[in-house]
Amino acid sequence: MGKIVLENIKLFGFHGCMPEEKYVGSYYTIYLEIEVDFHNVFINDDLSKTINYVDLYSLVKEEMNINSKLIEHLAQRIIQRIKKKFKKSLVKHAKIKICKENPPLQGNVDRVCVILDDYC
Template sequence: MGKIILNKIKLFGHHGCIPEEKFIGNNYLINLEIEVDFSNAYINDELSSTIDYVHLYSIVKEEMKIRSKLMEHLAKRIITKLKIFKKLKYAKIKICKKNPPLKGIIEEVCVVLEE
């Protein structure tokens, strides 16, 4: 078993419950970690024996374009999309909204979902 980890994906999105977030948007930082059986990949050196991280990135990027009120909803949508990969054994996603609209100073607010 092995892991593929995409760290600190930086994307922009219009997620949130506050009306201004729908129009203004915000910056997000996403970490994605998946577990895959690498036993064939490290023997035959073929991309088809693993999960292509380019495809993983494109799924995250496309789902970030679809507005959600909650980051929890967004996280679940992304993990659900990842289930197209038969080799996927486990997925963990962390989505952080940078500079959330709170009455205070906070760098980010994050949600984590594991399946």
């Protein structure tokens, strides 16, 4: 077993419940961790036997372009797409952390984050 980790993906999106969030948008930082069975990769040194992190990044970017009111909903959509796109025998566990930078709060808060852990 092993993990593929994409750290600090920085994307811009229009997620939120407040009307201005749909027009102004915000920056997001995403951490994605996928637990993968690397057994065949160790033997074959073949990209088709694992999950290509370029594909993972593209998937996250595509989902970020679809507006959600809640980043919890966005996190679940990303995990569901990963489970659907990649072989179930490869993905054992997926974890995502999505942070909204500079959230529209009445206080000094750098970011708000949600974390979703999913055992596939």
